[in-house]
Amino acid sequence: MNRDKQLKDISVVLAEKQHWQWISAGLLALLLLLMLVLMGKSHDTxxxxxxxxxxxxxxxxxxxxxxxxxxxxxxxxxxxxxxxxxxxxxxxxxxxxxxxxxxxxxxxxxxxxxxxxxxxxxxxxxxxxxxxxxxxxxxxxxxxxxxxxxxxxxxxxxxxxxxxxxxxxxxxxxxxxxxxxxxxxTSPHDPFNTTPTTPPTGATP
Missing domain, CATH: 3.10.450.230 (VirB8 protein)
Incomplete structure (x- = not known):
């Protein structure tokens, strides 16, 4: 009897262990998915x-x-x-x-x-x-x-x-x-320099 009870208890423990393993795997997958989503989002404030x-x-x-x-x-x-x-x-x-x-x-x-x-x-x-x-x-x-x-x-x-x-x-x-x-x-004729003919220089005080 004791042996049968021990085997039954072991099977229960193994079942619970497997159950929690599945839960852990699901949580890990969810965490990885969350990390991918966060990495894809802009962190601009x-x-x-x-x-x-x-x-x-x-x-x-x-x-x-x-x-x-x-x-x-x-x-x-x-x-x-x-x-x-x-x-x-x-x-x-x-x-x-x-x-x-x-x-x-x-x-x-x-x-x-x-x-x-x-x-x-x-x-x-x-x-x-x-x-x-x-x-x-x-x-x-x-x-x-x-x-x-x-x-x-x-x-x-x-x-x-x-x-x-x-x-x-x-x-x-x-x-x-x-x-x-x-x-x-700049010139009022082309203030934004939309048609540049020479490279821009530094500054004009």
């Missing part, structure tokens, strides 16, 4: 920002690992033009240093050299300049912003230049970070 001043003209914008909304590129372009085109010899070092933070490494050296040369000229000639944006135009399928405005230049306290100017800024997104890859004065 989009964060939406709302300006603190609800009555301002600024619109909400979003930033994600793979890009940003057009409004964000417009704000960045406005930031760039103010740093690069507004100021005097005293503020130039600070503005250039801040500007380099958004410039792509591939053009950083060239652009800094051009801005440093412009700052030396401003100091030698006692020049102050300011850019007043009036229009923004965004690229259709690429992160490009064209800003039109008025560029004023003073030598001492005398206004020596007051002209319309248009600048084009191109951006790229790398590993969730946005860089400026181009900053040039």
């Amino acid at each position: 989009k964060t939406i920002f709302i300006p603190p001043n609800a009555g301002s003209a600024e619109k909400p914008f979003w930033v994600a690992d793979a890009g940003a909304s057009p409004e964000y590129f417009q704000m960045t372009a406005d930031y760039v033009t103010q740093l690069a085109l507004t100021g005097d010899a005293k503020s130039a070092p600070y503005s250039i240093d801040r500007l380099m933070g958004v410039v792509h490494p591939s053009i950083r050296g060239v652009l800094k050299a051009e801005l440093d040369a412009a700052a030396l000229k401003m100091k030698a000639e006692n020049v102050t300049q300011a850019f007043y944006p009036v229009e923004y135009h965004l690229g259709d399928n690429r992160p490009v912003v064209v800003i039109k405005g008025t560029l004023k230049t003073w030598v001492g306290d005398k206004l020596t230049s007051n002209r319309d100017a248009m600048y084009r800024m191109t951006f790229s997104v790398e590993a969730g970070r946005i860089y400026m890859t181009e900053f040039v004065e």
